Every structure is written in structure tokens, then in C-alpha cells.
Amino acid sequence: MKATPPIATCEVRFRSLFDNTPELILYQNEKATILDANPAFLALVAEPKDRVVDHSYNDFLPPAVQPLFAEKLQEAFTGKTVRFDMYAAQGQSAPRHWDVMKVPLWENGAVVGVHMVARDITEKVLAQQEVVAQNQDLQQFTYIVSHNLRAPLASALGLADLLGTEEPGSTYFEETRTHLLTSLHQLDRVLRDMNTILAIRDQKSLAEAEAVPLAEVVQQVVQNLQEALDQCGGTMRVAIPAGLSVRANRAYLYSIFFNLLSNALQYRADERPLEVTVTATGGEGQETRMTVADNGSGFDQEQAGDDVFKLYKRFHPHRPGRGLGLYLIKTHVESMGGHISVHSRVGEGTRFTIVIL
Amino acid sequence: MPQYQRPTVLLVDDDAATNYYNQRLLQRMQVSQEVLVASNADDALAVLNARCAHPETAECPTLILLDFNLPLRNGFEFLHAFTRLHPALPQAFVVVLLSALPLAPDLVEAQHLPVTAMLTKPLTAEAVNSLLHNYFAVAIP
Incomplete structure (x- = not known):
């Protein structure tokens, strides 16, 4: 049977995590008062610890997200671990995307406080948004291209059909043939355009x-x-x-x-x-x-x-x-x-x- | 709204080859005394303004074949402008939306515009005959 490490060792390990993780860690009571804050949080809001501890977390949050935090804190105090995403500034910091977790701390069968761990996921979210935007771009591109290919093709189909019914050598025959050629040239041009566009896109990374x-x-x-x-x-x-x-x-x-x-x-x-x-x-x-x-x-x-x-x-x-x-x-x-x-x-x-x- | 005469037709398309084809097709089918052509929404609105103070007269083109993909204002925008100018008039018209590829029907319905029918290009004699039969009570030969 392994011996449980002494409390002191655990304390050192958790203190090291608390002090050195890039994630924000807060410990709050039910009234949303901050009882402890890690260096990552202090650095983000650019305040010394004594201007954070014993203050309400609301002092660091924009009014728009305060009700959300109040609700999630209440939920955590019922004993549930809650997790949510939000986009907000904290203190004087620029707005960022956060993955927030609120974890209840139990003592003698009751929740006595809640730890919040917030991870900055801004880069991930922005990358995701870019992928979505690029996908929409591509979809729109495909839509436009197919319409612009089908338009001269439809015209050519109609004209070729018409040509078969006109008297060869007549003015109508010649005019139809001329329009047919124009449509085919248009079709050719769209395909050449695609080639030009794809060539630029291909070289994107090589630019x-x-x-x-x-x-x-x-x-x-x-x-x-x-x-x-x-x-x-x-x-x-x-x-x-x-x-x-x-x-x-x-x-x-x-x-x-x-x-x-x-x-x-x-x-x-x-x-x-x-x-x-x-x-x-x-x-x-x-x-x-x-x-x-x-x-x-x-x-x-x-x-x-x-x-x-x-x-x-x-x-x-x-x-x-x-x-x-x-x-x-x-x-x-x-x-x-x-x-x-x-x-x-x-x-x-x-x-x-x-x-x- | 059966209309018992061969209608004057208005073609709205920016592509000269398509206009030629549609015009020639209608001409050979003897659909109408007169086929008018407009290459953009503004020109088409001008034609309707000039000729349709009384839609029941022969000079007003009551069959409109409208390309969806017009420059500047597309087919929807043309119809929005048309219904704004003449709130009561569009009911008197048969508006056929033409497009290079099939348009999603719900996309068109969502616009709440007086679109009578949607056709994929090229226009065919069969499609024209069924339009005449359905909306102008003209017998199919």
C-alpha cells in the first residue's frame, strides 16, 4: 500500500499550479466576492492582489456578462461543475474568448466556495471563425461559378437547337451561329477565369x-x-x-x-x-x-x-x-x-x- | 386569371445571345405580336412605366420573362421595385423567373414576390406552350 503524500507536499504542488498556470484561477464565495486570485488573473486585470481580493468579481466584468456569471455561480453552489464559453473584457483588458469552468469545493457535505478556472481560447475561436468564413467563401464561389458556367452553356444549348431548324445560309441561320459562337467564347472565358483564380489561390502560401x-x-x-x-x-x-x-x-x-x-x-x-x-x-x-x-x-x-x-x-x-x-x-x-x-x-x-x- | 389573348412579351436579360434566342423562339411560335427586350432592371421598369398605365391594353407586356441574375439589380430587386411602384399592378402580370440553374423554391417564396413560375434556361417551346395554356388560355397546337 502506497503512503499518502504529506499535506505539505500537496500544498506545494497545488500552489505551483495555481501560481504558474496561464489559466485564470479565482476562488469565490456565494456572493461572488473574490477570496483568492492567481497571478495570471492579477496580470490580466493589471491590479495588485489587495485590489482584487475581497472585491466582487463583478467589478472586473462588463455589465452584459454579469447576469451570466451570477447564474453560473449559483449553479456551481448547488454542487454542479459548470462550464461555459463567453466573450468579454476583464478589468481593463481587451475582450477575449474564454472557456470558463466553475468547480464547487465541498467541505463536510456542503459547498463552501467555488473555484473558477478560465482558459483563453481566443486564438482557437478566431481560427475556427476563419475556417467557417473560408468555407462560406468557397460555397459562394462554387455557387457563382456554376451559375456563370451554366448561363452561356444554356444559351449555347438553345441556340444549337435553334440552328438545326433554321434554313442554312439564311440571315437567321448566320445570326444564330454568331450568337452560338459568342456563348461558347463566354463559356471558355469563365473556365479561363477559373484557371487564373485557382492559380492565385494555389500560390497563397507560396506568395x-x-x-x-x-x-x-x-x-x-x-x-x-x-x-x-x-x-x-x-x-x-x-x-x-x-x-x-x-x-x-x-x-x-x-x-x-x-x-x-x-x-x-x-x-x-x-x-x-x-x-x-x-x-x-x-x-x-x-x-x-x-x-x-x-x-x-x-x-x-x-x-x-x-x-x-x-x-x-x-x-x-x-x-x-x-x-x-x-x-x-x-x-x-x-x-x-x-x-x-x-x-x-x-x-x-x-x-x-x-x-x- | 386567364387572359384570353396572346400577350405582349417583355424579355429582361443582360445577355444578347439569350435575348436573341428567346426572341427568335417566341417569334417562330407566333406567341405574340410584339416581343420587347430590356437588358437591365431599370430599362425594364421604364418599359412597364411607359406602357402599363392600363395593363389590360395590348401594348402592356403582361408576360414577363425575367432573368434572375441581372447586373446591378437582380430579378428579385427588379420585382421589389416594380411592386413598390405599382402595388396593385403585379397581379395582372405573369412573371416567369428564368435562371441558369434551378433556384430553390423556398428562396423565391420567402421574398413574397409576384413570381408566377420559375424555369431553368434555355427556354423551350414546350415550356412556352404550357405558360400560354395555363395563364393565357391559349390552346396548344
């Missing part, structure tokens, strides 16, 4: 980030669009600090600015000469903030809603375009860990802002 001199890339884009710019009498102003470089994939960065500036040309306002301004701020250890602002036709942002960057969504029905550019830009920006947003007003212009860390 080779290097210090790319921003002004140089933008100048290169402007140069390649100069002819079109001259033709419409537009001007582009580039205000990027000479030494500014971004940790990014050079080809992506080029593609982003090429697409944004091409869009500015494409959707310029007929009433005034196009003016585009490209700016960037940032530097060593700071996020890089880039903007592309034009005085073009703009679009109705309220009507466009969340669709602006979505695949095959279009906002200028009377001008050519396929609804691919902004989707590709967003994919490029996000594959470099960045973020893109837009502000637009009909008849005034559009401003895109890209932030890369």
Missing part, C-alpha cells in the same frame, strides 16, 4: 514576399497605361515617398495597381477629364496604406452593398467589363495578408484604400 519599391511598380503601371491615358486626356498623380517599399509579392502588387488604374480609365466620367491620384504612406515597421482615388463616374455604394469585390458582380452595365478585376485585386491583397476597402459616390469618384502590414 513570395520581398521588399518591393512601391513607387517603381506604380510608375511601371502608369507607363503601360500612358497611351490610353493620353487618349482620354487624363492625368495621373503619383505621390509615393521615394524610399517606400512594401513587403509584398511584386507581381501581385503590379496586378493590383494595373487593375485599379485600368478601372479608373474604364469608368471615368465623360463630363470631365480624368484625374487619378495614387498615394502611399508607411515605412519601417509600420503598416503601408495605399490609396487610388479618381474623379470618375463612381457607383451607388448603398445599392452595391457587400457585392463590390464579389466575383462577376458589375456596377457599370453600360460599359464593358466582366466583374473579375476587383475580385482578383481582393484575392491578391488578402493573399498578402492585407485588406482593401472602397468609398464611392455616383458622379464624384471612387477611392480604394489598401492596407498591408
Whole structure:
């Protein structure tokens, strides 16, 4: 028979756990008063022990979650171990996701107090949310792609059928054949688009980030669009600090600015000469903030809603375009860990802002 | 609401090939004296505004073949705008929602819009005949 370790040894072991675990541990009475708090809790709320012990736990919780804690504490005092998730700030800390357990302490057949152990599960929860969001993205992508494949295919099926009933050589026959060809080309284009998109997605993890001199890339884009710019009498102003470089994939960065500036040309306002301004701020250890602002036709942002960057969504029905550019830009920006947003007003212009860390 | 005449038809689709096909199909079936085409929701609303002060007249297109996947405003948004402008009118119309792939019926029902029927593209002569038979009391040849 093994000897039970002496009480003193147990005390040392539990004290070590209490003091060194990254989990928050509190010991509370039925009135929610904190009777003991471990260093992890003190560090989180950034208070010395004497400003925590003998205070109500409610002093450290936002009002929104206080009733939940009161209820769970009551439940634990009935002798049950309770476990729940919550998202809240504690003390002055930033809000975090917590996996909380309340464990009753029994003495002589009665619950005399409750230990709370709270584990920070923020990273896990965020990762989970990202997986869910990516899944939804994929599902939406599949939906859009299947619709955009089926549409020209349906058209081609109808036209091929029709072709069989038209007199060969007649005007109707030729017109039907022309439309049939157009539909097949559309179908082909959608499949080529898929190839482009999948290629970007595949390279996501491989995206080779290097210090790319921003002004140089933008100048290169402007140069390649100069002819079109001259033709419409537009001007582009580039205000990027000479030494500014971004940790990014050079080809992506080029593609982003090429697409944004091409869009500015494409959707310029007929009433005034196009003016585009490209700016960037940032530097060593700071996020890089880039903007592309034009005085073009703009679009109705309220009507466009969340669709602006979505695949095959279009906002200028009377001008050519396929609804691919902004989707590709967003994919490029996000594959470099960045973020893109837009502000637009009909008849005034559009401003895109890209932030890369 | 049987309507005993061959209706004027309004096609609403942004795809020129589809419009050509639908127009030619209806023309060959001699469905209507007149087939109108609008390539987006706003143009379609303009047509209805101009022609349908009195839906019972022949110039008003009472059969609307509406592509679901329109640019800017989709088929639902078009119908919402239409019912807002003319709360009493939509009952006089037969609205057929066309889509590249079948739409979930409950998705459409949840919108509480005057959608008479849903069809998957391409439109066929059989489908048109049954529309005419069911909603316009036109005998199938």
C-alpha cells in the first residue's frame, strides 16, 4: 500500500499550479466576492492582489456578462461543475474568448466556495471563425461559378437547337451561329477565369514576399497605361515617398495597381477629364496604406452593398467589363495578408484604400 | 386569371445571345405580336412605366420573362421595385423567373414576390406552350 503524500507536499504542488498556470484561477464565495486570485488573473486585470481580493468579481466584468456569471455561480453552489464559453473584457483588458469552468469545493457535505478556472481560447475561436468564413467563401464561389458556367452553356444549348431548324445560309441561320459562337467564347472565358483564380489561390502560401519599391511598380503601371491615358486626356498623380517599399509579392502588387488604374480609365466620367491620384504612406515597421482615388463616374455604394469585390458582380452595365478585376485585386491583397476597402459616390469618384502590414 | 389573348412579351436579360434566342423562339411560335427586350432592371421598369398605365391594353407586356441574375439589380430587386411602384399592378402580370440553374423554391417564396413560375434556361417551346395554356388560355397546337 502506497503512503499518502504529506499535506505539505500537496500544498506545494497545488500552489505551483495555481501560481504558474496561464489559466485564470479565482476562488469565490456565494456572493461572488473574490477570496483568492492567481497571478495570471492579477496580470490580466493589471491590479495588485489587495485590489482584487475581497472585491466582487463583478467589478472586473462588463455589465452584459454579469447576469451570466451570477447564474453560473449559483449553479456551481448547488454542487454542479459548470462550464461555459463567453466573450468579454476583464478589468481593463481587451475582450477575449474564454472557456470558463466553475468547480464547487465541498467541505463536510456542503459547498463552501467555488473555484473558477478560465482558459483563453481566443486564438482557437478566431481560427475556427476563419475556417467557417473560408468555407462560406468557397460555397459562394462554387455557387457563382456554376451559375456563370451554366448561363452561356444554356444559351449555347438553345441556340444549337435553334440552328438545326433554321434554313442554312439564311440571315437567321448566320445570326444564330454568331450568337452560338459568342456563348461558347463566354463559356471558355469563365473556365479561363477559373484557371487564373485557382492559380492565385494555389500560390497563397507560396506568395513570395520581398521588399518591393512601391513607387517603381506604380510608375511601371502608369507607363503601360500612358497611351490610353493620353487618349482620354487624363492625368495621373503619383505621390509615393521615394524610399517606400512594401513587403509584398511584386507581381501581385503590379496586378493590383494595373487593375485599379485600368478601372479608373474604364469608368471615368465623360463630363470631365480624368484625374487619378495614387498615394502611399508607411515605412519601417509600420503598416503601408495605399490609396487610388479618381474623379470618375463612381457607383451607388448603398445599392452595391457587400457585392463590390464579389466575383462577376458589375456596377457599370453600360460599359464593358466582366466583374473579375476587383475580385482578383481582393484575392491578391488578402493573399498578402492585407485588406482593401472602397468609398464611392455616383458622379464624384471612387477611392480604394489598401492596407498591408 | 386567364387572359384570353396572346400577350405582349417583355424579355429582361443582360445577355444578347439569350435575348436573341428567346426572341427568335417566341417569334417562330407566333406567341405574340410584339416581343420587347430590356437588358437591365431599370430599362425594364421604364418599359412597364411607359406602357402599363392600363395593363389590360395590348401594348402592356403582361408576360414577363425575367432573368434572375441581372447586373446591378437582380430579378428579385427588379420585382421589389416594380411592386413598390405599382402595388396593385403585379397581379395582372405573369412573371416567369428564368435562371441558369434551378433556384430553390423556398428562396423565391420567402421574398413574397409576384413570381408566377420559375424555369431553368434555355427556354423551350414546350415550356412556352404550357405558360400560354395555363395563364393565357391559349390552346396548344
